[in-house]
Amino acid sequence: MNDFKNILLAYFSSLTSxxxxxxxxxxxxxxxxxxxxILFFSIGKTIDVMLQIYxxxxxxxxxxxxx
Structure with missing residues (x-):
């Protein structure tokens, strides 16, 4: 659920674009x-998960x- 809030916040800030x-x-x-x-969010989330596993x-x- 936290990821959903983050992506909504990111899109709310870029709503004009x-x-x-x-x-x-x-x-x-x-x-x-x-x-x-969407691409940058996915890349960032992948790095976050890989770092947590490591x-x-x-x-x-x-x-x-x-x-």
Whole structure:
């Protein structure tokens, strides 16, 4: 649910560019206003998940080395 709130917040802040893209109907404005934010959000979320997995594994290794 937190991801949904984040993407809504991101689109709310760029609402004017989305409306401009709908109004002009050129490919470059549609890509820059609609497609790129979704792409960047997906890339950022993937990096976040991969970092969390890496940190979880490293913490597990560190705890097993102490025992």
């Amino acid at each position: 989305v409306l401009a893209a709908v109004e002009t109907r050129t490919l470059i404005t549609i890509i820059s206003a609609i497609v790129l934010p 940190l979880h594994r490293e913490l597990g290794r560190h705890k097993s080395d102490e025992n």
